[in-house]
Every structure is written in C-alpha cells, then in structure tokens.
Amino acid sequence: MKNDEFVRLVNGKPWKNRACTFEGMDCWGLVVLYYRSVMGIELHHLEGYEAGKDFVTCYEGESEFWVNQPVDTAGCIAVFYRGDVPSHIGIMLTPTKCLHSRGESGFVRIDSSLALMKVYSKVEFKRYGQV
Template identity: 65%
Template sequence: MTQSEFIRLVNGKPWANRACSFDAMDCWGLVVLYYRHVLGLELHHVAGYESGADFITCYEQEADHWRTVPVAAAGCIAVFYRGDSPSHIGIMTSPVKCLHSRGEFGFVRSDSPVALLKIYSRVEYMVHASI
C-alpha cells in the first residue's frame, strides 16, 4: 500500500483507546498500521497495550527499538511531550505534516507539528532501528 492510499484509508477514522484496526485506532495503533501496511515492517508487540496500559509504559517498553533523528522526514514518528513525559505519537507523512489520531472523541487527521506544539511542549523525531 502506498502512503497516499494509507492516508486516504485512515483519514477521518475515529480514535478509540488501544485500537489498531482500519475501523478505529489510537495514536500507537495508527503507527503500527502504517509500519505494517506502508513500510512492510511488523513493530515489536508491547505486552499490555490492548489491555489498557498507559501510553508512557508502552512507550518506555518500545523506545529501545527506535533512534532519534535531528529532523522530520516522511515515515519517521513524531513523539510529542508534555513536560518530560511522552504523551502522543504520529507519523510524519512529509517534513511538515504529521498524521495522528488524537484523544477521546477525536479522529485521524493531518496537522503541522508546529500546530501540535500549541498543545504539547516539544516534539522528538525517531525512526525504527531496522530502517
């Protein structure tokens, strides 16, 4: 599946806590689906994710599989922080657009990371270690 096909398929889909399907997804579920269907990579499974473990716990278990990059590029993840804690994640579809699924009653949409920094304190860009 191309990135454009993926964006068309998920854009506007509802956010659902711990969901990872094309019917509904949370922010991590969106990343898993993107890596699986666009990049052909199966991400490390985080034990407890579907059972409601909080985002920070899941992120800490998964962080070893990623490396920080200095600037955004298509296909990298954007990790958004509140203070020192990661609290949201999305996929950079270009150096200036982030596809993400945010919060209760939210949905998948594309925003500038600069716009998201009105909500979050900072952003970090990362790529999977296998890339």
C-alpha cells in the same frame, strides 16, 4: 500499500483506545498500522498495550527499538511530550505534516507539525531501528 492510499483509508477514522484496526485506532495503533501496511514492517508490540496500560508505560517498553534523528523526515515518528512525559505520537508525512489519531472523541487527521508543537512542550523525531 502506498503512502497516499493509507492516508486516504485512515483519515477521519475514529480514535479508539488501544485499538489497531482500520475501523478505529489510537495514536500507537496508527503507527503500527502504518509500518505494517506501508513499510512492510511488523513493529515490536507490547502485550500490555492491548491490556489497557497507559501510553507512557507502553512507550517506555517500545522506545528502545527507535533511534533519535535530528530532523523530521517522511515516515519517521514524532513523539510529543507534555513536560518530560511522552503523551502522543504521530507519523510525519512530510517535514511539515503529521498524521495522528488524537485523543478521546477524536479521529485520525493531518495537522501541521508546527501547530502540534504549540500544544505540546517538546517533540522528538525517531526512526525505527531496522529502517
């Protein structure tokens, strides 16, 4: 699937806690679907994620598979923090646009990375270790 097709398919879909389907997804589910559908990569996926563990617990178990990069590039992930705690994740479509599934009662949408950086205290950009 091409990047544009994926974006059209998921944009506006409802946020659903611990979901990883095209009918609904949370922020990590969106990343998993993107890498599976667009990049052809099956990400390491912790069992605890579907079991309802919190985002931080799941992220800590997954973060070892990702490599920091100094700038945002298309296809990398953006990890957003509240204080020192990672609390949200999205996919950078361009250096200025982030596709993400935002919180309860939210939906998948594209926002400016600059606008998101105003909501969160810091952001890290990462690429999957095998990419």
